[in-house]
Amino acid sequence: MDEVSAGTPPQADPEGHERGRGGLRRFLRRMAAGKAELEAEELQKTTGDEGATPITECGARTRNCVAGTLRTVTLRPRGGAPALEAELYDGTDVISLVWLGRRKIAGIDPGRRLRAEGLVSVQDGRKVMFNPRYELRGGS
Numbered sequence: 001m002d003e004v005s006a007g008t009p010p011q012a013d014p015e016g017h018e019r020g021r022g023g024l025r026r027f028l029r030r031m032a033a034g035k036a037e038l039e040a041e042e043l044q045k046t047t048g049d050e051g052a053t054p055i056t057e058c059g060a061r062t063r064n065c066v067a068g069t070l071r072t073v074t075l076r077p078r079g080g081a082p083a084l085e086a087e088l089y090d091g092t093d094v095i096s097l098v099w100l101g102r103r104k105i106a107g108i109d110p111g112r113r114l115r116a117e118g119l120v121s122v123q124d125g126r127k128v129m130f131n132p133r134y135e136l137r138g139g140s
Helices: 023-032 035-049
Strands: 062-075 083-089 094-100 112-123 126-130 133-139
Touching: 083 112, 094 112
Parallel strands: 094 126
Antiparallel strands: 062 083, 062 112, 083 094, 112 126, 112 133
């Protein structure tokens, strides 16, 4: 029988999954976690893989790249002109993406994965990115 000392870190199998201490704990946590919590965890992982900044770390007046899933897409006029507004969620927070002068953009639909880059501002306590550059990802 192999002995494992308390200071020995868990080992990874060929597929990259950890073995050793805490495996049962992780399994039970995943079983008890709600669907929304598991989706948020998966979104956070994919956001990091895409090289995007988590939305919670985006400060006002900074240029950032964010990635996530579009929750809602609405037409909300601003100052009498049309504006398409989409809510992007990355598992950590939400940011509003606003395209001024647009009524519809092909591919910008709820449930779609998207990566956006632009200047983050804060309006009424909410993070907003106006006319961001975007790249549609798989999804929906």
